[in-house]
Amino acid sequence: MPKYVMVIDQARCVGCMACVVACTLENSVPPEHYRTRVIEMVTGDFLNLRSEMRPELCNHCDDAPCVTVCPTGASHHKPDGTVQIDRSKCVGCKACIAACPYNARYINEEHGYADKCSFCEQRLRVGKQPACVATCIGKSRIFGDLNDPESEVSQKLRDNSYRVLKEAAGTSPNIYYINQFPKRM
Amino acid sequence: MIFSRRKFLKYAAVSAGSTLLAETPFLPARAREKVKADGSDVRYVPTTCEMCFWKCGVIAKVVDGKVVKLEGNPRHPQSRGRLCARGQGGIGLLYDKDRLKVPMIRTGPRGSGPRGENRYKQASWDEALGYVAKKLKEIAAKHGPEAVGLFAHGSSGTYFNNVVRAMGSANVAYPSFSQCLGARDVAWELTFGIKPNSTCERVDLANSRVIILFGTHLGENMHNSQTQEFAEAVGRGAKIIVVDPRYSTAASKASMWLPIKPGTDLALLLAWINIIISEGWYDKEYVKQYTTGFERLRKEVEQYTPAWAAQETDLPMDKIVEAVREIGRYAPNVLLHPGRHFSWHGNDTQRGRAMAIINALLGTWGRPGGLWLPPKVNLPTFSENPEHPEAKQDPVVFGDYPFAGGEGLTQELRKATLTGKPYPIKAWIVTGTNLIKTMPQQELTRKAIDSLDLLVAIDVMPTDTVMHADVILPECTYLERHDGLFTITTREAGIAIRQPAVKPLYQSRPGWWIGSELCKKLGLAQYAVKDTWEGRMRRQARTWGLDYDRLARVGYIPLTGSGRPYITKTNQPVFHTQSKKIELVSSDLDDEDFDVIPHYKPIEQPKKGEYRLLYGRSPVHTFTRTVNDLWLWELKKENEVWLNKHEARRLGIKDGEKVRLKNQDQVISDPIRARVTERIRRDCVFMVHGFGQHSPAMTRAYNRGADDQQLITRCKIDPICGVTGMRVNFVKILREA
Amino acid sequence: MELTITGANAITYPTLHIWDWRVAIYLFLGGLTGGLMTMSAVANLRPGKEVPRDEPCCWRIPVLAPIVLSIGMLFLFLDLEVKTHVYWFYLTFKPLSPMSWGSWILILIYPPMILYAFACLPDEMKTGMKKGWIRGLADAMRPRLRLLAKINFVGGVMLAIYTGILLSTFVARPLWNSAILPMLFLVSGMSTGTALMIIMAREDNVKLFFTQVDIWLIFTEILVLLLFFYGHYTSDAVHRNAIMPFFNTSHQFFPYFLSIIILWIVLPLAIVLKFLEVTADHSVKLTATGIFLMNTSAVLVLVGGLVVRFALVYAGQLSGYGPMM
Ligand SMILES: Nc1nc2c(c(=O)[nH]1)N[C@H]1C(S)=C(S)[C@@H](COP(=O)(O)OP(=O)(O)OC[C@H]3O[C@@H](n4cnc5c(=O)[nH]c(N)nc54)[C@H](O)[C@@H]3O)O[C@H]1N2
Ligand SMILES: Nc1nc2c(c(=O)[nH]1)N[C@H]1C(S)=C(S)[C@@H](COP(=O)(O)OP(=O)(O)OC[C@H]3O[C@@H](n4cnc5c(=O)[nH]c(N)nc54)[C@H](O)[C@@H]3O)O[C@H]1N2
Ligand code: SF4
Ligand code: SF4
Ligand code: SF4
Ligand code: SF4
Ligand code: SF4
Numbered sequence A: 001m002p003k004y005v006m007v008i009d010q011a012r013c014v015g016c017m018a019c020v021v022a023c024t025l026e027n028s029v030p031p032e033h034y035r036t037r038v039i040e041m042v043t044g045d046f047l048n049l050r051s052e053m054r055p056e057l058c059n060h061c062d063d064a065p066c067v068t069v070c071p072t073g074a075s076h077h078k079p080d081g082t083v084q085i086d087r088s089k090c091v092g093c094k095a096c097i098a099a100c101p102y103n104a105r106y107i108n109e110e111h112g113y114a115d116k117c118s119f120c121e122q123r124l125r126v127g128k129q130p131a132c133v134a135t136c137i138g139k140s141r142i143f144g145d146l147n148d149p150e151s152e153v154s155q156k157l158r159d160n161s162y163r164v165l166k167e168a169a170g171t172s173p174n175i176y177y178i179n180q181f182p183k184r185m
Numbered sequence B: 001m002i003f004s005r006r007k008f009l010k011y012a013a014v015s016a017g018s019t020l021l022a023e024t025p026f027l028p029a030r031a032r033e034k035v036k037a038d039g040s041d042v043r044y045v046p047t048t049c050e051m052c053f054w055k056c057g058v059i060a061k062v063v064d065g066k067v068v069k070l071e072g073n074p075r076h077p078q079s080r081g082r083l084c085a086r087g088q089g090g091i092g093l094l095y096d097k098d099r100l101k102v103p104m105i106r107t108g109p110r111g112s113g114p115r116g117e118n119r120y121k122q123a124s125w126d127e128a129l130g131y132v133a134k135k136l137k138e139i140a141a142k143h144g145p146e147a148v149g150l151f152a153h154g155s156s157g158t159y160f161n162n163v164v165r166a167m168g169s170a171n172v173a174y175p176s177f178s179q180c181l182g183a184r185d186v187a188w189e190l191t192f193g194i195k196p197n198s199t200c201e202r203v204d205l206a207n208s209r210v211i212i213l214f215g216t217h218l219g220e221n222m223h224n225s226q227t228q229e230f231a232e233a234v235g236r237g238a239k240i241i242v243v244d245p246r247y248s249t250a251a252s253k254a255s256m257w258l259p260i261k262p263g264t265d266l267a268l269l270l271a272w273i274n275i276i277i278s279e280g281w282y283d284k285e286y287v288k289q290y291t292t293g294f295e296r297l298r299k300e301v302e303q304y305t306p307a308w309a310a311q312e313t314d315l316p317m318d319k320i321v322e323a324v325r326e327i328g329r330y331a332p333n334v335l336l337h338p339g340r341h342f343s344w345h346g347n348d349t350q351r352g353r354a355m356a357i358i359n360a361l362l363g364t365w366g367r368p369g370g371l372w373l374p375p376k377v378n379l380p381t382f383s384e385n386p387e388h389p390e391a392k393q394d395p396v397v398f399g400d401y402p403f404a405g406g407e408g409l410t411q412e413l414r415k416a417t418l419t420g421k422p423y424p425i426k427a428w429i430v431t432g433t434n435l436i437k438t439m440p441q442q443e444l445t446r447k448a449i450d451s452l453d454l455l456v457a458i459d460v461m462p463t464d465t466v467m468h469a470d471v472i473l474p475e476c477t478y479l480e481r482h483d484g485l486f487t488i489t490t491r492e493a494g495i496a497i498r499q500p501a502v503k504p505l506y507q508s509r510p511g512w513w514i515g516s517e518l519c520k521k522l523g524l525a526q527y528a529v530k531d532t533w534e535g536r537m538r539r540q541a542r543t544w545g546l547d548y549d550r551l552a553r554v555g556y557i558p559l560t561g562s563g564r565p566y567i568t569k570t571n572q573p574v575f576h577t578q579s580k581k582i583e584l585v586s587s588d589l590d591d592e593d594f595d596v597i598p599h600y601k602p603i604e605q606p607k608k609g610e611y612r613l614l615y616g617r618s619p620v621h622t623f624t625r626t627v628n629d630l631w632l633w634e635l636k637k638e639n640e641v642w643l644n645k646h647e648a649r650r651l652g653i654k655d656g657e658k659v660r661l662k663n664q665d666q667v668i669s670d671p672i673r674a675r676v677t678e679r680i681r682r683d684c685v686f687m688v689h690g691f692g693q694h695s696p697a698m699t700r701a702y703n704r705g706a707d708d709q710q711l712i713t714r715c716k717i718d719p720i721c722g723v724t725g726m727r728v729n730f731v732k733i734l735r736e737a
Numbered sequence C: 001m002e003l004t005i006t007g008a009n010a011i012t013y014p015t016l017h018i019w020d021w022r023v024a025i026y027l028f029l030g031g032l033t034g035g036l037m038t039m040s041a042v043a044n045l046r047p048g049k050e051v052p053r054d055e056p057c058c059w060r061i062p063v064l065a066p067i068v069l070s071i072g073m074l075f076l077f078l079d080l081e082v083k084t085h086v087y088w089f090y091l092t093f094k095p096l097s098p099m100s101w102g103s104w105i106l107i108l109i110y111p112p113m114i115l116y117a118f119a120c121l122p123d124e125m126k127t128g129m130k131k132g133w134i135r136g137l138a139d140a141m142r143p144r145l146r147l148l149a150k151i152n153f154v155g156g157v158m159l160a161i162y163t164g165i166l167l168s169t170f171v172a173r174p175l176w177n178s179a180i181l182p183m184l185f186l187v188s189g190m191s192t193g194t195a196l197m198i199i200m201a202r203e204d205n206v207k208l209f210f211t212q213v214d215i216w217l218i219f220t221e222i223l224v225l226l227l228f229f230y231g232h233y234t235s236d237a238v239h240r241n242a243i244m245p246f247f248n249t250s251h252q253f254f255p256y257f258l259s260i261i262i263l264w265i266v267l268p269l270a271i272v273l274k275f276l277e278v279t280a281d282h283s284v285k286l287t288a289t290g291i292f293l294m295n296t297s298a299v300l301v302l303v304g305g306l307v308v309r310f311a312l313v314y315a316g317q318l319s320g321y322g323p324m325m
C-alpha cells in the first residue's frame, strides 16, 4: 500500500497561484471556496526583509481530529493514508471543520457537505499527479509515496531537514515543508 | 447580479463525477481520442493558450462539449506540462457571461446613452460587415486607404493586418513595441544585431550561476517557462540579484536586493561597466574575438565611479561593488536579464544598450547560463494570397524615430489622427488591444476616437475601448478557433497549433473568418482565405513537410536538430551589425547622431510630497484582459497602491484605507486601497496595471480598483526608437473623505 | 509582518464561524434538560421529605424535560447542512466522536426520561383521562418511580457533562479545549435546571430547598469559571490568547468583554438575592416580595447560563492555532 504525502519546497514557490486555480477547476470547487491556499509572509523592515511563501492544504493527518469527531464516518482514512470524505454520509454538522487545526475544510454551499483537499483521488486512481502538483510552476509541490524509498518525496525528506505545520496540535500531518527560505549566500 | 455559476457548477460537477471512470491519464498519442463511459464524451484537445502572449501549449479536457479543465502540454517547451493561473483560468473567459455575443452597430450619435455611453443595436454578421466595408470604402475613396489604421495585439492581428494592407495602408501599430519591449529589442539589435527574444527571451536561467534582474519581476511577471526556470535557479541555489525599487517576489528570492532610486538604472549599469573593465572581470578572449569599440568604451566609462553611482542611485557603494564582482566571478555562466517591459523613463534604449554591453563584456551570449543562440529554422515560405499592394503613402507609425520598429508606434498613429498630419486618419480597426487602458495619455486616445469616422473593435469582451466603437465584432475565444501554425523558437524550434476545443459560442466567429469576410465585402476577395483556416493550416503543414494530423493530435512537433544554443568551434554566433561584431560602440547610432556609448543624464525626480508612479503585474492577471474572469477575479478583485510604511505614517494613512492619487496634471484617480508596506522605497508608489474598468458591461470588474493609465498623463518618448516612457508621472496621495 | 493569503475560505478565515446561536441554544437547552432531570429526581427522592405528588417540580418538570431537550435537538438539527442525511447518525457508531456518542446518548436517555414523566403523573391528572394507554403506562410505571428517578439523576448529570465534552474535545480550538469546560457546563446546567425548578415550584419549602441548592451551585460555577480562565491563562500561548477576547475592551471584542461583565453582575447578584431569602424567617408563608426575589434570582441564573453558552460558542471560534506558524 502506498502512503501518499506531499513535500513542499517553499523556496521554490513563486506565489503564482496556478495551484489554486487548477485545484478549483479540477475538483469543481465553487467560486470563492478553496481547497488550497498560498500564504506570503514578509517580515523585517526595508533593506532587511525576508519573505516566506507557504502553500497550504489538508495535511492528511495520521491522527486526524476531523476523522475522530465525525459522527457518521463520512470523514475517514483510506488505506493509502489519505483522509477522504464520503459525501453521501455527511450530515454537514461541521464538527470536522471546527476540529481541523489547519482550517483546511469548507462547506460546499451548493450541496451542504463538508469538503477539502482529497489529494485529487480521482487523478491518483488513474496514475496522475494531483492537479496542483501537476501544474506547480515552481515545482514547489512534490507528491508521492513515502513507502517507496526511491520516490522523490522520500529522497527529499532524507536529504533535507523538514518541518510540519502546527506540530503542537498533535495531528501527525503529512505535508512536509522544506527550505522555508531561499538560500542566501 | 446573479452569476450563472450555478449552471456552470452543475455541469462541472456532473463531469467531475461521471468521468472518473472515463478519465485516461494524458497520453499524447491518445489525445483527442474519444472515450465513452457513463454516457459522457471526453476528449483531450491540444491547443495554444492566449491568456497572455507566451503561447503555452494547452491540453483542453472537453466533457460533453464543455471545456472543464485546461492543462499544460508536456511536449510544449513554453508550458512543459504546466499552466500558470491565467492559463488555467481560460475557462473563465470562454464561459464569461459578459462576453461579446453578437455583432453590434452604434445607433444615434456617439455617447447618446443615458450615462453618456454609446447605444447599440444588434446586427447580423452580414449587416455588420457590410456596414464596415461600406464605411471603409467611403473613407478610402475620400481620404485614401492610408486613412485606415490598425491597432492590434495577439493572434488576430494577422488577419486584420491583411485587411488593412490589402486596402493599401501601412498604418499598423502594436502596443507591444511602443508600450512594451521596443527599446530593449532595438538596444540589442544595435549591439548584437539580433533581439534577445524570439518566442521567449533566450535566457538560460536554468543553468545560470548568477542572475541579475532589473525590474523584470518574475513570479509576478508570470511568463510560464521562464518562471519555471527561475524557480529552478532559485532551487539550485543560484545567486539572484534584484535591482528594483520594490521588494518584488523575485527580490524575495534574491540573495541581494538593490532598491534603486527609480530611473537611475543607467548610472548603476555604467559604474558596473567601469568596474568590469577596470577590475578585469570581462572575458578578454571573447571581447577580442567578438566585439568592437572596447577601448573607447573603457575610456568613456572611467568617469562613472562606484561612489558617484552610489550617490545617484541611492544604493550603498559596497553593495554596488559586491554585486558586480559576484557576476564577474562566475562569468560567463551568468546573466543580466534583458528585461521585457522596457518603456520606463524615456532613456530606455541606452539603458538597454548598457545591459547588452555588460552581457557582451562578460561573454554571456552563446554561453551556458547566459543567452542561448537562436535555433536555425529553415521553413519554406508559404503564402496563398497575392502580395499586398505598395502603400501609396508612407505610414505615419514610425514618426521621426530612426529606430522605430516594424510593429509601429501606437502613439504616432494616434497623433496623426488628432492632427490630421501628414494626412488624415479617419478609421481605426482595433483588435486584441484595450487602447484606452494600454496607451499613455488616455485623454488623447479619447479625443482621437471622437475625431474618427469609424472605429471597429474586434474583441471578446465589452472593454472600455470596445464600448467606444461604432461597430463591435465579437471574436470567439482562443479555445474556439484555429490560429497558427505557430513557430515556437526556444532552445530548439518547433511548430505548435491552435485548434478549437469547442465550437464558437453565441454568434462569435474566429478572427480569420471575420478578416476574410471583410476582405470579400471590400472587393478584395483575392486576399480572403480560400476555404477555411484549417484547410490553410493543412496546406502550410504540407509545404513545411509536417504531418498535420499528428500535429493536431499532439499539439507540438519539435524541429529536431534546429537547436544550437551554445558557442562551440563549429557553432559560431552571427551578429547582424554593420561590423558583424558585437558593437560596444554603435555604428548605427553614430549614423543617426546619437550617443554611441550610453551616457547618463539624470531624469526628473519627484518633488517633496510627491511619489513616482510605478506599475507592474499581478501573477493572476494579464493587463485588463483577465480582470472579469471569474476564476481569476475571485483571487484578485482589485489592485492596491503600495505605499511605504513611513510615508503612510506621515500621511496618516492606514493599511487598507481607500485613497485617491492626484498626479502632476491634477488628474485624480479612482479610489484605491492603500497597501502600507515596508516593501517599497519612500519616493515611489506602485500599482498593478489592468484594474479600474469603467465599462459597466464587465460586471465583475466594473469599478474595481484604479486604472494606472488615468494618471499617466505624460510620457517621455525615447528619442532613438520612439517608445513611450510611462514611469515619469508623480502623484500625491489624497485621503478619501 | 505583512501577510497575504490567497485562497482563504470565508468560514474559517480570518476566524472560524461555523456555529452560531442555534448551537449555543442547543447547548443551553441540553444543559438545562440535564439540570431538570437531575433536580426533579432530587425532588422526588429527597429522603424523609415526602412532597405532594401534584407539586409541579415533581411532575411538570419531568414532563417538561423531554420537551426542552427536543427543542434543543431541533436547533441542532436546524444547524445541519444536509438535513436529509441525518439518519446516518444512527447507521454508525463512532466511539471517539462526541457527536456520535451524543446521538446515541439521546437514544438511551429518552426512554427513561419519558417513562419517568409517566411515572410522575399525579393521580388527579389521570382521573380526567379515559382508560387509555397513557393511563395504563402511567399506572404501570408508578411503582418504578424511584428507580426511574435514580436513572434520571445519573442521566441528567451525563447529559450536562456531555454538552461540555462536545466542545472540549476540539484541540484545534484552544478556548474549548479544556477539561474544565465539561465541569463548567455541568454546574451551569445544574444551576439553570434548579433555577427553573424554583420558578415552577409551588410549595414554599421546595422553593427554599432548591434556592439553597442553587446557592452552592452558583458558588461552584463562579469557582469553575475562574479556574477555567486561570487554567487557560497559565497554559501555552494559544490557550492564553484564546481567553483574550474576554479581557479586551476594543470594539471588535466588546461583546465578549460585556459577557464577562454580565456574568460578574448576574451570578453574584443571584447569590445575594437567594441568600437574603434563605436567611429570612420562614416560619410564616413566603411573602409576594420574597417569591418575586426568588424568581428574579432564578431568572438571573438562567440568563447567566445562556450568556456562558453564547460567549463560549462564539469566542471558541475566534481561537485557534492562528493562520501563521
Ligand atoms: N501575470 C502576468 N505576467 C505577465 C504579464 C501580465 O499581464 N500578467 N504581461 C507580460 C508582458 S507583455 C510583459 S511586457 C511583462 C512585463 O514584465 P517585466 O518585464 O518584468 O516588467 P518590468 O517593468 O521590468 O518590471 C516591473 C518591476 O519593475 C520595477 N521598477 C519600476 N521602475 C523601475 C526602475 O526605474 N528601475 C528598476 N530597476 N525597476 C523598476 C517595479 O517595481 C516592478 O517590480 O510581463 C509579462 N508577464
Ligand atoms: N499603464 C500601463 N500601460 C501599459 C502597461 C502597463 O503595465 N501599464 N503594459 C504595457 C505592455 S507591456 C503591454 S504588452 C500592453 C498590453 O496591452 P493590450 O494587449 O492592449 O492588453 P490588454 O489590456 O490585455 O487588452 C487586450 C484586449 O484584447 C482582448 N482580447 C483577449 N483575447 C482576445 C482574442 O482572442 N481576440 C480578440 N480580438 N481580442 C481579445 C481583451 O478583451 C482586451 O480588450 O500594455 C502596455 N501598456
Ligand atoms: S488537515 Fe485538517 S482536514 Fe486534513 S486531515 Fe488534518 S485535521 Fe483533517
Ligand atoms: S460535516 Fe460531514 S464530514 Fe464533517 S464531521 Fe459532520 S458529518 Fe462528518
Ligand atoms: S491535491 Fe488536489 S485537491 Fe488537494 S489541493 Fe492539490 S489540487 Fe486541490
Ligand atoms: S503553483 Fe507552485 S509555485 Fe505557484 S503558487 Fe502554487 S505552490 Fe507556489
Ligand atoms: S504564461 Fe500563462 S497565460 Fe501566458 S500563455 Fe502560458 S499559460 Fe497562458
Ligand SMILES: [Mo]
Binding pocket: B176, B179, B180, B181, B340, B341
Ligand atoms: Mo508587454
